[in-house]
Amino acid sequence: MDKKTAARIYDLYFNTVYKVCFLYMRTHADAQDMTQETFCQMLRRPFRYETDEKAKAWLIVTASNLCKNQLKKWWVKNRLSYEDSLLQTDSKTSPQNEPAAKNEFYHLIMSLERKYLIPTYLYYYEGYKTAEIADMLHEKTSTIQTRLAKARELLRMELEQGD
Amino acid sequence: MNKKDFTNAIDTLLPIDGVKEDIWDTIQTFKKKSHTTKTWLSLAASLILVCLIIYSVPVIAAEIRSRLLEKMPVYEPLAEQIESNIFSKTDDHLCITVDELLSDGMRVYMLVHYTALDDTGRQWLSKYTYPHQGNNPDLNMQPYIEDYSTYSANYSHPTYEQPELATENERYFIVGFESSSRDYDSGQGIFYFPMTNKKESAIIDVSSNIEILSYDLKAEEKISELYDPVYIELSPMSFVVYAKNNGIYEREGNRVTWLMPHEELDLLEKTTYLLMEDGTKQPIYSDSSGTTHPKETNHYSDLVLLSGSFKEQNGDYVGMPILIEPEKVIGIEIKGQSYLFTE
Numbered sequence: 001m002d003k004k005t006a007a008r009i010y011d012l013y014f015n016t017v018y019k020v021c022f023l024y025m026r027t028h029a030d031a032q033d034m035t036q037e038t039f040c041q042m043l044r045r046p047f048r049y050e051t052d053e054k055a056k057a058w059l060i061v062t063a064s065n066l067c068k069n070q071l072k073k074w075w076v077k078n079r080l081s082y083e084d085s086l087l088q089t090d091s092k093t094s095p096q097n098e099p100a101a102k103n104e105f106y107h108l109i110m111s112l113e114r115k116y117l118i119p120t121y122l123y124y125y126e127g128y129k130t131a132e133i134a135d136m137l138h139e140k141t142s143t144i145q146t147r148l149a150k151a152r153e154l155l156r157m158e159l160e161q162g163d
Numbered sequence: 164m165n166k167k168d169f170t171n172a173i174d175t176l177l178p179i180d181g182v183k184e185d186i187w188d189t190i191q192t193f194k195k196k197s198h199t200t201k202t203w204l205s206l207a208a209s210l211i212l213v214c215l216i217i218y219s220v221p222v223i224a225a226e227i228r229s230r231l232l233e234k235m236p237v238y239e240p241l242a243e244q245i246e247s248n249i250f251s252k253t254d255d256h257l258c259i260t261v262d263e264l265l266s267d268g269m270r271v272y273m274l275v276h277y278t279a280l281d282d283t284g285r286q287w288l289s290k291y292t293y294p295h296q297g298n299n300p301d302l303n304m305q306p307y308i309e310d311y312s313t314y315s316a317n318y319s320h321p322t323y324e325q326p327e328l329a330t331e332n333e334r335y336f337i338v339g340f341e342s343s344s345r346d347y348d349s350g351q352g353i354f355y356f357p358m359t360n361k362k363e364s365a366i367i368d369v370s371s372n373i374e375i376l377s378y379d380l381k382a383e384e385k386i387s388e389l390y391d392p393v394y395i396e397l398s399p400m401s402f403v404v405y406a407k408n409n410g411i412y413e414r415e416g417n418r419v420t421w422l423m424p425h426e427e428l429d430l431l432e433k434t435t436y437l438l439m440e441d442g443t444k445q446p447i448y449s450d451s452s453g454t455t456h457p458k459e460t461n462h463y464s465d466l467v468l469l470s471g472s473f474k475e476q477n478g479d480y481v482g483m484p485i486l487i488e489p490e491k492v493i494g495i496e497i498k499g500q501s502y503l504f505t506e
Contacts, residue, residue: 039190
């Protein structure tokens with residue numbers, strides 16, 4: 001990939017990759033590391049650019065795989081809880097600076113297990129179809145559909161309990 | 164919560180100003196450095212070190228086709244759970260490497276390979292023999308147990324050579340163990356392996372990377388006066404049903420007297436099914452049951468009622484291992500009594 005295309009892809013999809021990484025890793029420091037590693041892979045490996053959409057899908061899959069691998073390492077497994085991570089987030093990006101309602105939604109979303117959260121993000125935020133998400137996450141379409149349904153149910157339940 | 168609330172919340176997940184530019188600058192530097200001789204030399208040195216020191220860095224084989232999966236394609240859906248570069252040791256003539264490991268804590272499989280480093284190693288490798296495929300007394304993996312007085316689960320430790328992968332300098336083996344439960348100490352295995360001059364051993368972390376689902380079992384009616392199922396653990400590869408002993412065995416010190424009639428065990432195994440979310444029942448094949456000591460790791464039960472891996476079944480025929488999707492299991496039926504799962 002030539003440098004000009006790489007820079008354009010980086011500029012276009014940095015936020016997407018960062019969000020995927022944050023949803024997996026739950027801390028800004030780790031999300032930054034994994035975002036950096038994802039784009040390193042794009043530059044280091046034989047990556048054939050075809051279209052922007054294919055590049056985006058490749059970046060999401062790579063970011064997901066890198067984060068999943070990282071989370072399996074024992075020192076990550078035994079490190080921080082989500083609550084701990086909130087204390088460590090930078091004040092400029094912390095949801096604690098957001099309006100109360102958004103803060104509440106943020107906490108709700110981040111309380112979802114990753115297996116529900118990532119498909120929900122890809123479906124509702126990125127607009128991918130369930131079959132495409134299944135392909136990206138190496139799951140069956142029916143599994144993704146079940147997880148989306150479960151995520152919807154969990155978010156509703158949490159809101160009701162909050163009321 | 165509606166879609167707009169969700170997207171608004173996700174929109175807040177951004178780094179502070181300047182991070183985007185910093186990361187771009189950093190990866191540009193990495194890219195340039197990756198072409199320098201110094202970096203390649205460092206990489207080569209690192210690779211050599213792999214065979215010189217014992218280490219345990221789990222790196223997941225994401226893109227490289229796994230040799231473990233070539234031999235056991237049934238586990239293909241678990242490819243991401245395979246760890247690589249688990250362990251390595253050399254005695255100057257021979258290098259042994261545990262290349263890959265797949266484990267759900269009860270079913271543990273490793274790809275092990277020997278590489279000759281010189282003529283002495285090549286000679287040893289060409290002469291190394293073992294009694295038979297299966298339980299190998301020299302090269303095997305067993306649960307690491309510090310206190311046998313609190314451990315009574317069963318296990319086997321099969322080892323199978325892969326002769327088609329062998330060369331003049333290399334020999335490959337699949338080494339594993341199959342336990343009847345996960346309540347051995349701290350998820351560790353002890354790996355025994357011969358080298359040119361002596362037999363050696365190493366402790367290897369075999370705790371599961373695979374998600375294990377567990378549920379309390381509650382039913383309206385008792386299915387036996389001898390036992391009461393209380394807990395189940397399910398992974399894609401295996402299951403274990405823990406129970407409360409009400410007379411299935413008696414323990415006096417270290418002596419255990421098993422009191423369950425064979426007919427009862429047969430009946431138990433033939434009338435146990437997983438209840439799937441689509442309404443079907445899947446028979447399960449139990450290859451082990453036994454006593455345990457109540458402790459946290461076995462949910463304070465004192466009996467492994469049924470355990471095993473999932474296998475192809477057709478009537479009395481029991482075939483190759485298969486995988487299941489634990490999330491699609493909603494309960495278990497034992498002797499006609501349904502136990503619907505509760506978290």
